[in-house]
Amino acid sequence: MSDELVERFELAFNQIHQHLKEMNRFPKNDNFAELLQHSKDRGVIRVHYDALKQYAKLRNAIVHERVRDGYYIASPHVEVVEELEGIKQTLDQPPLGLDVATRPVMFFYEETELLHVIEAFREHGVSQFPIYRDGLFVGLLTDAGVVRWLQESVREGSVAVEGMTVGDVLGHEKVHNVEFVAEDVSVFEIEDLFERSHGEGEKLKAVMITEGGDRDGKLLGIVTLLDLILDDDGE
Template structure:
């Protein structure tokens, strides 16, 4: 009797986790079709998260059909998930249900400059932080993404008699050297799966997105609170083991 109760509990836990994943799939895969297997097939090439667990979820879909549709009588199942399977699908459901925010992988201490700041401040920041790119703003409006290579170009053009005069030079002097770079602005509560989709969508259009700037509401005229580059996506961990 105790074994029967345990099995029934495992089956219920499995179905609860399965249903949570199903709901998440319907949100991720926008369309009229809501069958689990179809959502998996359609969503796999579009979403990293679905692709990551595609094989597991495909097998769990078959198991779920056996559990739900092949009962001999109420409470008596032909197929039973073991505890390891149940724990695994529950972990997957947790990942689908509570995705991390983009800020969890973003550079939190974003160093940015206004055009009125001195060039000396920029060089000191490079020495202190070691970042390779810095958002530039003019009266809170985004002007471009300053890279160290842009500064080197400016220095090369400014070099006279082996010397570079940075006295009274400001970030505004560097603006002509900042090359246009593909940037996206997103709100602070965006999740990591949406961030991945932004990079993937740009990639499909053969656009190399330099960075995603996170701010309060995703507007260009707001101070940055996070910066995400393609390298930051490596930090996303879908491990459930």
């Protein structure tokens, strides 16, 4: 039984190692511990980081401290093997972006009255809404953008909000970096988008999931960095 558990452990470990190489685009230094460190803020790796560090030590003991064929100084418990295989399975078949996305997504049109959108910000506790014109995506309206517009529109201590529309405010909104992906894109691919934007110094505000990944396709869900963090924490 011990030999079988060791074989299962090593197989799952090596497959996770391969996933780490792919996550890090096959760097020259493919040491497991180094790859794990570089991937510690990524999805399932974040959740199982501490366990994987310990399993790496166990793997080294199994491989490098073997007394003789069939006899190991260290041998994994069945629970350890099953957990490692579970991590490997999640990496093989990662959840979809839609699994962590905010759904359904509320959106508004440029001609929507601003007061209606301000009320929606308060009622739903969100910080941004997609805005459309004639079925075409034109940008994100954020609560910070509305506040900025209010500050710029103060006249003699008051702001005339009555009759104003989303379109009136959208011109004062920052141009936000938004990506569009299809409904079959995985959480890991979405994480890659956020990771890449951070590395390039272009903060990604949101990932919009649409039918076929088309910019103006039917909106199915929206993913922010907060969605990914909450999902990793199991909330």
